Amino acid sequence: MDVEHRINNWSPNVHRVLFKEEVSYGAVDPEFSDRIRFPLFYRTVTSETSQYKVIIQLIKTFNWNWVGMIFSDDESHQKASEQMKNEIIKNGICIAYLVQIGDTDRRTVYFAWQTIRQSNASVVIVYSKTVAFLMFLLFQKNSINVVWLMLSPLSSTSEKIYTDTFNGSLVILFHQGNIPGLRDFLYKVNPSRFPNDPITAAVWFWVFGCYSEEAFAKSSFKSYHICNDNDTLKQYKKHGFDTSSFRLTYYMYIAVYAVAHALHAVYTDKSSGGNILHGDKSINGLMQTQLNNQLKKIHFRTESGDEIFFNEKGESLRYFDIINWNIFQNETVTTRHVGTIISSESSGLAIDKEAILWASSFNGIPSSSCSTSCLPGYRKASVEGKQVCCYECVQCSEGEISSLPDMENCLRCPEDQWSNESRDKCIMRTIDFLSYKDLLGVALTTTALVMCFCTGAVFCIFLKYKNSPIVKANNQLLSFILLFSLILCILCSLLFIGRPTKVTCLLRQTSFGIIFALCISSILGKTITVIVAFNATRPGSRLRNYVGTRVPKYILMLCILPEILICGLWILISPPFLDYDSHSETGKIILQCNEGSSCAFYIMVGYIALLAFVSFFVAYLARKLPDIYNEAQYITFSMLLFCSVWISFILAYVSTKGKYLAAVEIFAILISSAGILCLIFIPKCYIIFFKPSVSTRGHFI
Structure with a gap:
């Protein structure tokens, strides 16, 4: 049977349900959402809480976070405004002020206007009786640049708002639909x-x-x-x-048709036999239960295409229209529908921003914020005693960026990247190491090559004059081994220059340790040779059996084997490896060799220091022996210099980082090698070239 025919036949029952059984088309008080106290209360309008969500959606759409609020001084609007304020604050939006206005109280109106003028909030939410708001607008004499955001769901607002202050404002109204035949x-x-x-x-x-x-x-x-x-x-x-402007009438129309659909469902329900629609006793009894069940189930569409059904709170239509209000200089008033909001959905806003005509004082979409927007490269920092929307802009720290405006926190760049000067982008770090192209690298490389050439020249001189007494003195073989090891020591310093690799990281420290151990062992052998040679000349001395080349060889092997063992265990247990240091220097990644085991490194260096100390001690004891070439004295001075250099190296090594760590070790290698070369071999070269008469067998005897 046709629904409209049922409405005509059941009009007394429809009226009774609408006004006695609490099916409302206008109540918005949130207390009626209590389904326990009011199990048969339904409404075709949403609660005030849902309307607050509409305001919040609209504010967030335009990125406003600093708004004012005015409300009329009646009790219902005061209570609702306080609830709206709490909901707005929960969503991260700050309230600049909350003032009330009255129909007749000029003091409150004057205070409200003063507050609005002094505030930097460009958006004002209006939740007031229409009459009070009209009186408020008419009271002001000078125009003010704000956007009025008016929540006026039950009326279409007065058509006689001709004041320029309201120009460009937005009004949120209940959804408008067509009522057939009206x-x-x-x-x-x-x-x-x-x-x-x-x-x-x-x-x-x-x-x-x-x-x-x-x-x-x-x-x-x-x-x-x-x-x-x-x-x-x-x-x-x-x-x-x-x-078509009867919005409240449309909700009454929906309420009537919702009840009619429910009554039709009850009438056609075979279990009731259709008899419950006749007689007051049936209506007050069984009908309430069945009608409540049917109202929960109704689902139909109006001619406007609106889908009608009741949710768990008893609410039906959840649509709101957004109207843009414009007043022109000729006092022409235009209202245009610019958007629709579904209050039950977080993303239910559909608005045409281009269709909105803002007041001419605003150049485009108005901005309303307590603080100016923080540019990329800055973060928001809260200010003590102010709301969260009022903040200061603080530049991100080094190594951090903010790529978007108004970021709460800066983001740290990846390990291989660094922040640029404006702190809005991560850029690749500069890879840094002791390069052959650096001024320091060039200086150290040149020094090493010159020293290598000088040591090679001394080696050639000794090779040429190998039969001279001065070269044969104190073991000729040890002199050549010492010169060769000095050349290798100087060359191994070049492993510390250039881009580190896995191979160079494995070789640089171990080769340095073994070669230096060979060098110091040769010096120790030469020192012991001096002592043995002097004491072997005494009559009946047993040291004659140890004069020769065997003892120095044994000393050499005995002293170098522990260093080889230390380096071998180091490589097997915790070898050096290629590593990156992104913390020592700003904006750079230092490519370096990680020693793997610092303990193994210090043991290696410590063993070389032990050999040097023993050599120094033995040479010091033999310094006054009647050696015509002063071999023991030269060794004493060279070991004193050697120990001083490496003690300084250890102190500098602990406190140095980055590529300069390699430079410190190269410097120690070159200085100690130069000290041994100059103090032990240069005096002999001087005798060979400038005092050849001293380098004779007769002079030696």
Whole structure:
């Protein structure tokens, strides 16, 4: 059976359900969401809490975080405004001020205007009675640059807001839909034809204040047009009357049809036999339960395409229209639908930003924030005693960036990257190491090559004069081994220059340790040879059996084997490896060799120091022996220099980082090698070239 026919037949029951059984088309008080206290309370409008969500969605869409609020001084608006304020703050939006206005109290209106003028908030939320807000707007004399965000769900706001202050504002209204047949009905009737119809009279009074002669006589609207029997509303359409603007009527229409659908479902329910619709006892009893069940299940569409059903809170239509209000210089008022919001969905906003005409004082979309936006490269820092929306912009630290405006925290760059100067982008770090192209690298390389050439030249000189007494003195073989090991020591310093690799990292420290151990062992052998040679000349000395080349060879092997063992265990257990240091220097990655085991490194260096100390001690004891070439004295000075250099190296090694760590070790290698070369071999070269008479067998005897 047709639903409209059912409505006509059941009109008393529909009226009873609408007004007695609590199916509402206008109640928005959130307390009626209590489904336990009001199990049969349904409404076609959303609660005030849902309306707050609409405001919040709209504010977030335009990135506003600093808004003001005004409300009328009646109890209901005060309570609702406080609840709205709490909901807005929960969503990270700050309230610049909260002031009230009254219909007649000029002091509150003046205070409200002063507050708005002194604040830097460009958006003001209005939750007020229309009359109070109109009085508030008319009170001000000077225009003010704000966007009014008006929540006026139950009315379309007065058509007579001609003040420039309201220009470009947004009004949030309940959704507007088409009511079939309403326009034709209203165009045909007038109060003279239907004197007993209060609805028709109310519509006429809303348009012109003329709904009957008696009402007109009692009213104060005598300046309006007096209607006659032939007048209809259609002829007043040009005066601004629009039958599609009845928003609250549309929700009444939905409420009636929702009840009608529920009653139709109850009527067609075979279990009830359709008898429960007749008689008050049935309605008050069984009908309440079945009607409640059917209202939960209804699901239909209106002619406007709106989907109607009740959610768990008893709410039906959750749509809101966003209206842009514009007043031009010729006092022409235009209202345009620019968007729709579904309050039940977080992403239910559909708005055409390009269609909105803001006030001319705003150049584009207005901005409303307590603090200026932080540019990329800066982060927001809270200010003590102020709201979270009021902040300072602090530049990100080195190694951190913020690529977007208004970031709460800076992001740290990856290990292989660093922040640029503006701190808004991560860039690749510069890979740094002791290069052959660096000034320091060039200086050390040149020094090493010159020293290698000088040592090679001394080696050639000794090779040429190998049969001279000065070369044969104190073991000729050890002198050649010492010179060869010095050449290798100088060359091994080049392993510390250039881009490190896995191979160079394995070789640089171990080769340095073994070669230096060979060098110091040769010096120790030469020192012991001096002592043995002197004491072997005494009559009956047993040291004659140890004069020769065997003892120095044994000493050499005995001293170098522990160093080889230390380096071998080091490579097997915890070998050096290629590593990156991103912390020592800003914006750079230092490519370096990690020693693997620092303990093994210090043991290796410590063993070389032990050999040097023993050599120094033995040479010191033999310094006064009657050696014509002062071999023991030269060894003593060379070992003293050697020990001083490497003690300084250890102290510098601990406190140095980056590529300069390699430079310190190269410096120690070159200085100690140069000391041995100069103090032991240069005096002999001087005798060979400048005092050849001293380098004879007769002089030696």
